[in-house]
Amino acid sequence: MSRLNRRLASVAALVFVASVLSMPAPASAGGWGKVDCSKEPTNPQCLIEVGTPGAPGSPGSKTTSTCKDGIGRVVPCYVPGAGWYGGDGCYYQPATGTDLAAAEALGGVASPPGRWYVGTCGYPPTASLTRFRVFGTPPGPQLLADEAVRALRLPQPVIRVNPAPPADQIVHLPTWVWLGPQSWGRRTATASVPGMSVTATATPVRLVLSTRTAGGASASVTCQGPGTAWTPGRDASSPSPTCGHRFTAPGSYPLQVTVTWNVSWAGGGVSGTAPAMTTTAALTLRVIEEPALNVRTR
Amino acid sequence: MGTFRWLVGVALVALLALAGCTSKPSPKPTPTPNVSPHAPSPTSSPDARAEVQAAVTAYMNLLNAFVAASNAGTDDTTDLARYATGSALEVLANGLADNKAKGEHTQGTPGIDQPRVTEIAPASAPTSVAVTGCVDDTNWQTYNSSGQVGNSGPSGRRGTSAKIEKREGAWKVTSLAIRGVGTCPG
Numbered sequence: 001m002s003r004l005n006r007r008l009a010s011v012a013a014l015v016f017v018a019s020v021l022s023m024p025a026p027a028s029a030g031g032w033g034k035v036d037c038s039k040e041p042t043n044p045q046c047l048i049e050v051g052t053p054g055a056p057g058s059p060g061s062k063t064t065s066t067c068k069d070g071i072g073r074v075v076p077c078y079v080p081g082a083g084w085y086g087g088d089g090c091y092y093q094p095a096t097g098t099d100l101a102a103a104e105a106l107g108g109v110a111s112p113p114g115r116w117y118v119g120t121c122g123y124p125p126t127a128s129l130t131r132f133r134v135f136g137t138p139p140g141p142q143l144l145a146d147e148a149v150r151a152l153r154l155p156q157p158v159i160r161v162n163p164a165p166p167a168d169q170i171v172h173l174p175t176w177v178w179l180g181p182q183s184w185g186r187r188t189a190t191a192s193v194p195g196m197s198v199t200a201t202a203t204p205v206r207l208v209l210s211t212r213t214a215g216g217a218s219a220s221v222t223c224q225g226p227g228t229a230w231t232p233g234r235d236a237s238s239p240s241p242t243c244g245h246r247f248t249a250p251g252s253y254p255l256q257v258t259v260t261w262n263v264s265w266a267g268g269g270v271s272g273t274a275p276a277m278t279t280t281a282a283l284t285l286r287v288i289e290e291p292a293l294n295v296r297t298r
Numbered sequence: 299m300g301t302f303r304w305l306v307g308v309a310l311v312a313l314l315a316l317a318g319c320t321s322k323p324s325p326k327p328t329p330t331p332n333v334s335p336h337a338p339s340p341t342s343s344p345d346a347r348a349e350v351q352a353a354v355t356a357y358m359n360l361l362n363a364f365v366a367a368s369n370a371g372t373d374d375t376t377d378l379a380r381y382a383t384g385s386a387l388e389v390l391a392n393g394l395a396d397n398k399a400k401g402e403h404t405q406g407t408p409g410i411d412q413p414r415v416t417e418i419a420p421a422s423a424p425t426s427v428a429v430t431g432c433v434d435d436t437n438w439q440t441y442n443s444s445g446q447v448g449n450s451g452p453s454g455r456r457g458t459s460a461k462i463e464k465r466e467g468a469w470k471v472t473s474l475a476i477r478g479v480g481t482c483p484g
Contacts (some may be wrong), residue, residue: 103418106350106415106424108415111414132417134416
């Protein structure tokens with residue numbers, strides 16, 4: 001955590017630097033403006049730092065990513081005076097004044113939350129190559145959000161069942177299903193460049209249990225939360241209060257769990273959502289007729 | 299049925315494939331790039347305005363031409379080719395051919411909203427324009443040869459996006475995506 005805090009502190013300091021540099025640049029640009037990432041791909045300005053905090057029992061990770069142009073050349077994600085890389089070979093900043101008037105005259109008023117940006121294309125950006133584009137989410141936060149979402153590492157669900165295999169399930173007796181402790185819980189990842197940081201958060205929202213009926217049809221049930229762990233001493237005939245199944249005929253049955261994660265992100269003064277993700281796991285259960293109690297044949 | 303439905307997946311992929319491949323970086327890296335000061339204000343000359351309008355018109359004409367061809371049950375793409383090329387033309391032509399092969403045709407008229415412009419490049423003399431829009435196929439259904447309504451999915455308002463480029467003096471839709479029902483914002 002302390003490392004993260006230090007990083008946040010330096011990010012805060014750099015916000016100031018970045019905002020100074022984003023004013024119309026003088027003809028001889030500041031030091032950052034002279035960075036050519038294709039020559040110095042390890043320069044911090046050319047990198048997006050991507051990190052995931054440590055989950056309980058596992059260390060966090062920290063890697064870097066880069067912005068690339070259409071031919072795969074590493075380019076800065078942000079160029080003072082030109083703005084944020086839009087993923088299309090151009091750098092964008094909000095259109096204001098005469099730029100905005102020109103954009104609206106050509107293309108009409110943007111539909112909120114979208115707004116017009118003016119793009120300067122190529123690297124280094126060339127003033128004679130300009131374009132107008134509407135962004136709903138500002139390109140800088142969007143770029144980091146994409147990286148942060150990509151960096152999310154969701155745990156593979158660990159399926160727990162009672163009766164616990166290799167013991168067999170018993171026809172008509174409830175099978176309890178729940179997820180192991182690391183399978184359910186918020187996961188985050190952060191992407192940052194000097195001056196801006198975006199954190200993506202994945203939250204598990206739904207566990208679906210799928211198997212099939214004795215007739216072969218698929219059967220699925222949506223559980224509450226990650227299910228309830230069986231504890232010894234419970235009544236074997238009472239079903240799980242949150243997640244389980246009752247097999248009605250002996251045989252071999254597939255059991256699949258699917259966890260759906262809602263994904264949101266925030267940073268750079270804006271927030272948004274990304275498409276939901278899923279994780280799955282499966283095992284096969286054997287179901288037998290209830291053995292006669294207290295009778296052991298040898 | 300949602301007559302636009304079959305377009306959805308293929309066209310979207312085509313559009314995504316195009317995204318991000320449009321940059322024309324300078325051939326050699328410049329050692330000490332002069333970071334561009336903010337570009338001189340692009341003008342919105344009447345010419346530039348006419349170009350953007352022509353691009354939007356190509357999009358509208360293309361969708362209307364497709365509706366006309368589909369209602370006629372033809373696979374003749376002559377009209378489509380006036381307003382589209384590349385993947386956009388391919389997707390629409392495949393759609394007409396598919397309908398004809400199945401003996402299906404459409405009846406009615408879809409709603410086609412005037413699209414919003416989302417990209418204009420270059421700003422001073424546009425040769426590439428992107429738009430997003432909405433279509434509604436509630437009143438545009440597919441019928442089989444025995445006159446029954448086809449059954450291939452829902453119909454309703456769908457979001458669209460298209461890229462329109464000036465090719466040899468004419469504005470043509472080069473990529474087109476028509477998404478699922480419910481994807482039209484607002």
